Amino acid sequence: MNAFxxxxxxxxxxxxxxxxxxxxxxxEAHNAPYLIAANKQDLDCAPSVxxxxxxxxLEVDILVMxxxxxSKTSVRQVxxxxxxxxx
Numbered sequence: 001m002n003a004f005x006x007x008x009x010x011x012x013x014x015x016x017x018x019x020x021x022x023x024x025x026x027x028e029a030h031n032a033p034y035l036i037a038a039n040k041q042d043l044d045c046a047p048s049v050x051x052x053x054x055x056x057x058l059e060v061d062i063l064v065m066x067x068x069x070x071s072k073t074s075v076r077q078v079x080x081x082x083x084x085x086x087x
Contacts, residue, residue: 001029003033003085005037006022006026007069010038020056035085036052039067063081065081
């Protein structure tokens with residue numbers, strides 16, 4: 001694995017613990033960079049990026065990207081950023 005993306009539901013902070021578990025599992029198994037894709041950015045329920053990082057216990061340098069999974073452009077930006085992590 002060269003990199004990984006964890007997509008979270010921006011509007012469901014309760015699901016962040018599942019994301020944290022995934023990050024820990026992948027990070028322990030692979031020394032690969034990763035980013036967080038925060039889905040549902042288009043809705044008003046979204047917490048701040050700082051709040052997401054704090055809740056997930058992420059280091060400051062971990063990228064949290066806003067995303068709208070139903071938008072090809074938004075998903076393409078996340079994929080491009082993941083590719084940038086590899087290079």
